[in-house]
Amino acid sequence: xxxxxxxxxxxxxxxxxxxxxxxxxxxxxxxxxxxxxxxxxxxxxxxxxxxxxxxxxxxxxxxxxxxxxxxxxxxxxxxxxxxxxxxxxxxxxxxxxxxxxxxxxxxxxxxxxxxxxxxxxxxxxxxxxxxxxxxxxxxxxxxxxxxxxxxxxxxxxxxxxxxxxxxxxxxxxxxxxxxxxxxxxxxxxxxxxxxxxxxxxxxxxxxxxxxxxxxxxxxxxxxxxxxxxxxxxxxxxxxxxxxxxxxxxxxxxxxxxxxxxxxxxxxxxxxxxxxxxxxxxxxxxxxxxxxxxxxxxxxxxxxxxxxxxxxxxxxxxxxxxxxxxxxxxxxxxxxxxxxxxxxxxxxxxxxxxxxxxxxxxxxxxxxxxxxxxxxxxxxxxxxxxxxxxxxxxxxxxxxxxxxxxxxxxxxxxxxxxxxxxxxxxxxxxxxxxxxxxxxxxxxxxxxxxxxxxxxxxxxxxxxxxxxxxxxxxxxxxxxxxxxxxxxxxxxxxxxxxxxxxxxxxxxxxxxxxxxxxxxxxxxxxxxxxxxxxxxxxxxxxxxxxxxxxxxxxxxxxxxxxxxxxxxxxxxxxxxxxxxxxxxxxxxxxxxxxxxxxxxxxxxxxxxxxxxxxxxxxxxxxxxxxxxxxxxxxxxxxxxxxxxxx
Amino acid sequence: xxxxxxxxxxxxxxxxxxxxxxxxxxxxxxxxxxxxxxxxxxxxxxxxxxxxxxxxxxxxxxxxxxxxxxxxxxxxxxxxxxxxxxxxxxxxxxxxxxxxxxxxxxxxxxxxxxxxxxxxxxxxxxxxxxxxxxxxxxxxxxxxxxxxxxxxxxxxxxxxxxxxxxxxxxxxxxxxxxxxxxxxxxxxxxxxxxxxxxxxxxxxxxxxxxxxxxxxxxxxxxxxxxxxxxxxxxxxxxxxxxxxxxxxxxxx
Numbered sequence: 060x061x062x063x064x065x066x067x068x069x070x071x072x073x074x075x076x077x078x079x080x081x082x083x084x085x086x087x088x089x090x091x092x093x094x095x096x097x098x099x100x101x102x103x104x105x106x107x108x109x110x111x112x113x114x115x116x117x118x119x120x121x122x123x124x125x126x127x128x129x130x131x132x133x134x135x136x137x138x139x140x141x142x143x144x145x146x147x148x149x150x151x152x153x154x155x156x157x158x159x160x161x162x163x164x165x166x167x168x169x170x171x172x173x174x175x176x177x178x179x180x181x182x183x184x185x186x187x188x189x190x191x192x193x194x195x196x197x198x199x200x201x202x203x204x205x206x207x208x209x210x211x212x213x214x215x216x217x218x219x220x221x222x223x224x225x226x227x228x229x230x231x232x233x234x235x236x237x238x239x240x241x242x243x244x245x246x247x248x249x250x251x252x253x254x255x256x257x258x259x260x261x262x263x264x265x266x267x268x269x270x271x272x273x274x275x276x277x278x279x280x281x282x283x284x285x286x287x288x289x290x291x292x293x294x295x296x297x298x299x300x301x302x303x304x305x306x307x308x309x310x311x312x313x314x315x316x317x318x319x320x321x322x323x324x325x326x327x328x329x330x331x332x333x334x335x336x337x338x339x340x341x342x343x344x345x346x347x348x349x350x351x352x353x354x355x356x357x358x359x360x361x362x363x364x365x366x367x368x369x370x371x372x373x374x375x376x377x378x379x380x381x382x383x384x385x386x387x388x389x390x391x392x393x394x395x396x397x398x399x400x401x402x403x404x405x406x407x408x409x410x411x412x413x414x415x416x417x418x419x420x421x422x423x424x425x426x427x428x429x430x431x432x433x434x435x436x437x438x439x440x441x442x443x444x445x446x447x448x449x450x451x452x453x454x455x456x457x458x459x460x461x462x463x464x465x466x467x468x469x470x471x472x473x474x475x476x477x478x479x480x481x482x483x484x485x486x487x488x489x490x491x492x493x494x495x496x497x498x499x500x501x502x503x504x505x506x507x508x509x510x511x512x513x514x515x516x517x518x519x520x521x522x523x524x525x526x527x528x529x530x531x532x533x534x535x536x537x538x539x540x541x542x543x544x545x546x547x548x549x550x551x552x553x554x555x556x557x558x559x560x561x562x563x564x565x566x567x568x569x570x571x572x573x574x575x576x577x578x579x580x581x582x583x584x585x586x587x588x589x590x591x592x593x594x595x596x597x598x599x600x601x602x603x604x605x606x607x608x609x610x611x612x613x614x615x616x617x618x619x620x621x622x623x624x625x626x627x628x629x630x631x632x633x634x635x636x637x638x639x640x641x642x643x644x645x646x647x648x649x650x651x652x653x654x655x656x657x658x659x660x661x662x663x664x665x666x667x668x669x670x671x672x673x674x675x676x677x678x679x680x681x682x683x684x685x686x687x688x689x690x691x692x693x694x695x696x697x698x699x700x701x702x703x704x
Numbered sequence: 705x706x707x708x709x710x711x712x713x714x715x716x717x718x719x720x721x722x723x724x725x726x727x728x729x730x731x732x733x734x735x736x737x738x739x740x741x742x743x744x745x746x747x748x749x750x751x752x753x754x755x756x757x758x759x760x761x762x763x764x765x766x767x768x769x770x771x772x773x774x775x776x777x778x779x780x781x782x783x784x785x786x787x788x789x790x791x792x793x794x795x796x797x798x799x800x801x802x803x804x805x806x807x808x809x810x811x812x813x814x815x816x817x818x819x820x821x822x823x824x825x826x827x828x829x830x831x832x833x834x835x836x837x838x839x840x841x842x843x844x845x846x847x848x849x850x851x852x853x854x855x856x857x858x859x860x861x862x863x864x865x866x867x868x869x870x871x872x873x874x875x876x877x878x879x880x881x882x883x884x885x886x887x888x889x890x891x892x893x894x895x896x897x898x899x900x901x902x903x904x905x906x907x908x909x910x911x912x913x914x915x916x917x918x919x920x921x922x923x924x925x926x927x928x929x930x931x932x933x934x935x936x937x938x939x940x941x942x943x944x945x946x947x948x949x950x951x952x953x954x955x956x
Contacts, residue, residue: 126826134763187895230829335735336735
């Protein structure tokens with residue numbers, strides 16, 4: 060397998076300009092003869108399909124929900140970064156680029172990240188033109204706030220529902236193209252396999268989730284924008300239906316999968332409260348603008364709180380440990396997510412945690428309410444406070460919130476080159492589904508930025524470059540041995556799952572897999588814990604194939620079957636995450652190996668040996684995967700120790 | 705906690721549906737309504753007595769709009785300002801009987817059990833629920849000022865999650881609150897103004913065509929909306945509708 064990142068020539072700030080100047084174009088009359096499949100309708104998928112449809116290409120777009128507007132981008136709360144420098148606080152493309160590379164712990168590709176920062180401003184212009192109601196100040200100008208890992212205010216937001224508003228903007232643009240007939244929507248359809256003809260991605264097999272029937276679609280190119288694989292941990296902030304399968308079937312067909320061990324654990328989620336729990340709810344990072352994180356200084360106070368004998372407001376100021384402010388005076392409560400998560404775990408492991416389980420810390424707004432008044436706090440965070448109250452049944456205006464880290468985002472994903480093309484020609488990956496921009500840790504408010512950058516401003520150029528010579532191929536038909544083989548493969552897979560007829564539900568296995576991953580391959584990993592994880596996953600997987608029970612039939616709406624084939628992929632994925640975490644003998648960003656830390660518990664990178672992207676090649680269900688390296692060359696940025704003190 | 709559940713079961717769109725009764729025990733007060741249904745399904749799977757109950761759900765944090773059950777005669781149940789996934793069992797009493805139905809509206813046909821087809825909402829949006837800009841070539845974001853109170857009002861309306869509770873609550877199965885919210889969001893903003901009147905007309909025409917009923921101003925929609933979208937949005941929609949009917953520009 061050859062990994063050619065195809066980074067354009069020229070100085071960093073000119074690469075994207077040079078690329079666009081040299082790329083191939085398709086003339087307007089030919090565009091409508093070219094078909095594109097887009098899988099996923101989140102920010103990346105919807106914005107890509109809308110932009111490509113508007114250019115005149117014919118697009119088929121697929122989503123598993125009942126409407127494109129349900130994609131999980133909708134749940135992003137805090138905001139979207141852009142280097143507009145509207146606040147005159149020293150922001151620039153260069154600074155956003157540097158913050159993102161540093162935030163990612165020097166494990167992302169320079170050229171991609173620079174392009175992301177470069178187009179960030181255009182995204183805001185585009186969204187405002189679409190009618191996204193971003194927050195404004197009294198002059199009518201756009202307002203900004205800060206997010207972790209930055210010392211400027213560059214985050215644009217729409218209350219605590221930024222993802223919703225951006226997605227509805229993209230959904231509106233998509234709806235317009237559907238009305239114009241350039242895009243055809245297929246809702247409640249799930250991608251089950253990728254079809255490759257003559258070495259190029261030429262179509263997909265999908266399952267109609269209402270009837271259970273398989274359908275075939277052919278195109279000149281396929282874009283996968285199906286999000287991340289965080290649900291491999293069972294409990295995460297992802298939606299219930301978010302899954303890694305579309306990306307994984309591409310991997311099985313030969314697309315390299317990069318950096319699977321980079322999983323982001325978000326510091327501010329509502330703590331776990333029972334084993335019936337189906338998901339974890341995020342409390343936006345924006346809360347760290349005004350909320351202060353603390354635990355009691357004295358262990359006996361923590362114990363008394365856990366026993367219900369003391370309340371947080373009983374702890375006097377001098378007995379509180381604002382541990383982030385203490386450890387990281389320069390960034391305080393706004394350190395990046397991986398740093399904040401580990402610090403919370405450290406305090407809880409040391410016995411200072413609060414809440415009934417001892418696995419929680421406080422996020423306190425008392426100071427902010429005193430300083431700004433309750434009204435201002437309510438205006439900024441009202442919907443988040445309401446959500447917290449509905450779930451936990453305590454009033455965060457009166458008592459500090461309790462939070463704990465949870466799996467949130469996956470930086471790893473399908474390996475892509477500068478054009479967002481995978482190792483399979485004609486197969487592109489966008490948004491969280493690719494590995495491209497965030498290195499080993501993503502900064503807050505950068506996922507929305509990347510999803511929309513890929514869809515609005517990158518794919519319309521790079522895909523066109525790919526399609527320019529495809530006009531000579533003619534229409535691709537959904538027939539031939541490749542389509543037959545792929546469809547038969549999917550049918551066989553489902554039949555074998557349906558015929559196990561054991562006694563345990565899919566959730567039984569998914570919960571067990573989640574516990575293994577969280578326990579042994581979560582916030583802190585070691586050689587031993589990873590070996591244990593590898594062993595336990597294999598055992599569980601064997602049990603799954605013997606004792607799984609799926610009620611009903613394959614040819615009907617059957618949510619249990621859907622969960623089962625997604626979990627089947629998660630088993631392989633879990634094994635790969637563990638293998639990747641094992642080979643990466645260093646700590647960086649979200650990947651923390653306890654053998655590799657500084658004296659004060661910070662991540663210790665090994666740039667000499669691990670400054671590379673690990674791109675894995677599938678070898679078959681029972682075979683270990685083969686790792687390929689893409690060396691990261693930093694020509695522009697100066698590599699330093701990541702320091703937020 | 706212990707409950708007696710009466711749940712609507714229906715094999716597919718053409719089959720005849722009926723209520724089926726299930727008993728469930730050991731439910732924590734802190735668990736959500738959907739997590740309670742998860743536990744019921746787990747029980748049905750383990751006991752192999754019936755197929756699990758199908759219901760739509762996704763984000764489980766009240767924002768995707770995918771879940772929506774008619775619980776004891778109220779869309780999203782007996783709490784205000786929440787979706788079904790954010791309804792917690794502490795809102796019920798131990799031993800309660802709970803009736804669970806799908807949304808019932810001509811424009812939302814049942815697919816299976818509690819799952820309905822809401823693609824009609826997408827079709828209404830496709831009729832004009834957007835601002836017609838293509839990617840690129842737009843002015844700088846700060847070029848057009850939007851007064852804060854206008855942006856805030858637009859945001860209030862834009863919070864709609866498209867769950868369909870307003871339609872389910874309405875005795876006429878009208879979608880006026882849904883359409884009103886989208887029209888208000890876009891028409892209040894200067895960016896949405898050029899297409900304002902056409903937008904209102906096209907979306908209302910499409911709504912009627914898809915089989916949603918008319919509005920008789922009883923505001924059950926507002927009372928049940930999980931995002932507390934205001935009825936003023938319906939008034940604004942009507943104003944825009946009248947404006948286009950008389951061929952007037954909104955500002956005249």
